Amino acid sequence: MPTDNIVAAAAMSWRRCVFRCERKNTLFGLPKEDTRRNLWLSFIYNTVPEQYNANIRVCAAHFTEDSFLNLGEYKAGCTQRLLLKSGAIPTLQGQSGASDSQPSKSQQAQGSEQLSTSSRSHDVECQTDFIETPPAASPKTRSVGTQVSLGTLKDTHARRKGTQATAPLSPIKAPPFTPHKRPRLELDEEEEDTDISESIAEPHDSTYNPDNSAVTQEYGLWEQTTYNVSKYIVFESCLRELFETCPLCKTKCDVQCRRMGSYVSFTQHCPKCSYHRKWESQPVVGSTPVGNLLVSAATYFCGASFIQFEKICKAMQLQIIQYDAFRRHARNYLEPAVIHKWNLDQKNLFRKLQEGGKVAVAGDMRADTRGHSAKFGCYTLMHLDSNTILDMQLIQSNEVGDSCHMEKEGLKRCLDHLEANSLAVEYITTNRHPQIQKFLRERKIVQFYDVWHFEKGLYKKLDKLSQKKGCEILKKWLRSIKNHVYWSATSSTSGPEKVAKWTSLLNHIQNIHIHENPEFPKCAHPDQASRDPKKWFQTGSMPLHKVEKILNNKRVLKDVEKLCHHYQTSSLKAFHSVILRFAPKNVVFPFIGMLCRLYLAAMHYNENGDREQTTTSGQPMYKVVFPKSKKGECTAKPLKTAPSYDYVADLMKLVIEEVFVDPAPFVKELKQIPIPTFLPSQFERPLKEEVVGRHVSRFSQGVVESLQTVHPDQGTPAKSEAQHRTGEQL
Incomplete structure (x- = not known):
């Protein structure tokens, strides 16, 4: 393109590429650094003009693919704007940049030669860059770390592992932190904090070879610099003491500090001997400090609230990322990792259960609020033999028209998912919801009722009756009646035999031990000697008539026949209490956010649901508690061993080693989940x-x-x- 046309295009508009390319490409302005800006101008005008338009733009078509930080995210459709690396130079004359063609080796060499304006070396152990001074200056030394490429180590000198050897500064460059080249989905980290003026460039090391890097058992580049190493709280004043004076001439140095979330870097320059170095507090991949991602991952995977964590950090002036950065991390990396791990664990569980034939399950729904105003309803199926969560289905109320229909829809989706994975249900234990009864009867699935739900409903009626005048004697029998419910349900009998056991309660409370029922002609316990009328119900009395009306109700007798005799849903109730730690009801979550937190709760329960009881000197340990439901009566509760969090470690490893490297397939897996329409979208929004x-x-x-x-x-x-x-x- 002629120079005159370029000048005319630059004067015409700064909203378009100076080469008049298509407007759909991302535009980049001239860099602020003089050296890089002159290289850009040389590419545009074939020389560095004395006067030029400072608002000219160059589009992405004139850069090679390795010039961008978030090319993987851009191709995956998760962002609409490309981000340039620090030090990127336009080298392509045509419109065949990042989205069209792969740059040639000569173009890559040309860009690398333009960037090599100063020779550098790097101390990876302390994350410090030493920039070489001109030949006239005094020679410098550097501390040789272990986290450099093997090519760099071969070109310098041999040393033993763990020693701190020094050598004259040579014009070689080692990568600060690049385990391997990868397309990845990068965040817009420049929006986090505005006090960092330039992004961190990925290394351009001529001796670095991804296949020959020091990611070995000896050096452990990746394993020793990310999520599994110890971190410490360091005061800024203590860090500044390390850079106040020049290590060579002891002159007071000029120190510049840059911060991005939990990341901080110090640049030290000596005005006397021109000594210069840069120190970084944590590894950086692309433009993302690893510590910032780890803060988001640890907060999310442990079910904590970032808002509360941010308050703690602000109270002690601890620098962390902003909430917007946390949400970007969750959307692009953390939530896809949770979905992937849950799907993988669930497939492995289904594969094991398919070998054992039919499964016995328990089902129950948990709503995010009480009453009929719930937004979300989560239906859970638990495998009773192994006490593990089989499946969870999250329903939004506008999917089924009303929150009253969420439980039936959730059960339907759970059973369909089991059938799709070749798992047949032997029987299911649920509450006595009428819609559930009809649905399971139509699908010809055997249903049993949970004893706790049955006892709870019956106890409310009897407790209300005991508060009426003349029925005070019933208060003395409430606990015995409750125990009789569990005795009748958990016995090995079924059907009419359970009903016969149940009806024998009326004779027991009258101190009658000879029954008319041939199944139970006499009580198993010895006869009671006491005939005190204050302790027993009298035959034909009004209290006995009302109690008999409740206990011999037609629906009650029908439900007694279907009481589950082996398993109950108490474990599901315990799981619902675990969900409160990951998704409290006083916090509003989006659909995917709620689903991921439910999956995290299921991972935690499946890992810790069968913890053993703690023992001391071979004796089991207990603690005494006073439950509110017992109304002042104490209960012994077994002490369990401490919970484990192996699933958190697995998720952290998955994020750092796989999702962060190439998030596109994980994001694609997340997008396959159908997300219901936003709840207020069904209403007209006024001005x-x-x-x-x-x-x-x-x-x-x-x-x-x-x-x-x-x-x-x-x-x-x-x-x-x-x-x-x-x-x-x-």
Whole structure:
């Protein structure tokens, strides 16, 4: 393109590439550094002009693919803007940049030669860069670390592992932190903090070979610099002491600090001997400090609240990332990792259960709020033999029209998922929900009722009856009746035999031990000697008649026959309490956020659901608790061993080693989940001005109504709260 046309294009508009390329490409402005800006101008004008338009733009078509930080994310469709690496130079004359063609080796060599304006070396152990001074300056030394490429180690000198050898500074460059080249999905980290003026460039090491890098058992580049090493809280004042004076001439140095979330770097320059170095507090991949990602991952995977964690850090002036960066990490890396791990664990569990034939399960639903105003309902199926969560289905209320229908829809999806994975249900234990009864009867699945739900409903009726006048004697028998419910349900009998056991309760509370039922002609316990009428129900009395009416109710007798005799859903209730730690009901989550937190709770329960009881000197340990339901009665509760968090370690490893390297397949797996429409989208959204205009304070509401009554044809503005209290006139 002729120079005159370039100048004309630059003067015409800065919203378009100076080469008049297509407008759909991402545009980049001239860099602030003089050296890089001159290289850009040389590429555009074939020389460095004395006068030029500072607002000219160059599009992405003139850069090679290795010039971008977030090319993987851009190709995956997760971002609409490309980000340049620090030090990137346009080298392609045509429109065949990152999205069209692969750069040639000559172009790559040309860009690498342009960037090599100063020779550098790197101490990876302390994350410090030493920049070589001109030949006239005094010679420098550097500390040779272990986290450099093997090619660099071969070109310098041999040393033993763990020693701190020094050598004259040579013009070689080692990568600060690049385990291997990979397409990846990068975040817009420049929005986190504005006090970092330039992004961190990936290394351009001529001796670095991804296949020959020092990721071995001896050096452990990746294993020793990411998620599994110890981290410490370091004060900024202590760090500044390390860079105040020059290590060569002891002159006071100029120190510059840059921060991005939990990452901090110090640049030291000596005005006397021109000594220069750069220190970084943590490894950096692309433009993302690894510590920032680890903060987000640890917070999310442990089920903690980032808002609460941020308050703690602000209270002690501990620098961390912002909430927007946490949400980007969760959306691009953490949530895809959770979905992938849950699907993988679930497939392995299904594969094991397919070998054992039919499965016995228990099902129950948990809503995010009480009553009929729930937004989400989570239906859970638990495998009773292994006490593990088989499947979870999250339902949003607008998917089924009303929150009352979420339980049936959740059970339907769970059973369909089991059938799709060749798992047949032997029987299912649930509550006595009428919709569930009808649905399972139509699908011809054997259903049993949970004893706890049955006992809870019956106990409420009997407790209400015991508070009436003349029925006070029933209070003495409530606990015995409750125990009789579990005795009747957990016996090996079934059907009519359970009903016979159940009806024998009426004879027992009357101190009658000879029964008319041939199945149970006599009670198993010895006869009671006491005939005190205050302790027993009297035959034909009003309290006995009312109790008999409740216990011999037609529906009660029918439900007794279907009480589960082997397993209960108490473990599901325990799992619901675990969910509260990951997804509290007082916090509103989006659909994917709620689903991932439910999966995290299921991973935690499956790992710790069968913990053993703690023992001391061979004796089991207990603690005494006072449950509210016992109304002051103490209960012994077994002490369990400490829970483990291996699933958190697996997720951290998955994020760092796989998802962060190439997030595209994991994001694709997440996008396969159907997300229901936003709940308020079914309503028409009014203008904000109209809503604000209708807003009336509760202190001035009566005044407005009285003014509108006196002047019905005039629009009278409402008084403010201050005007109402002081009696000012409008």
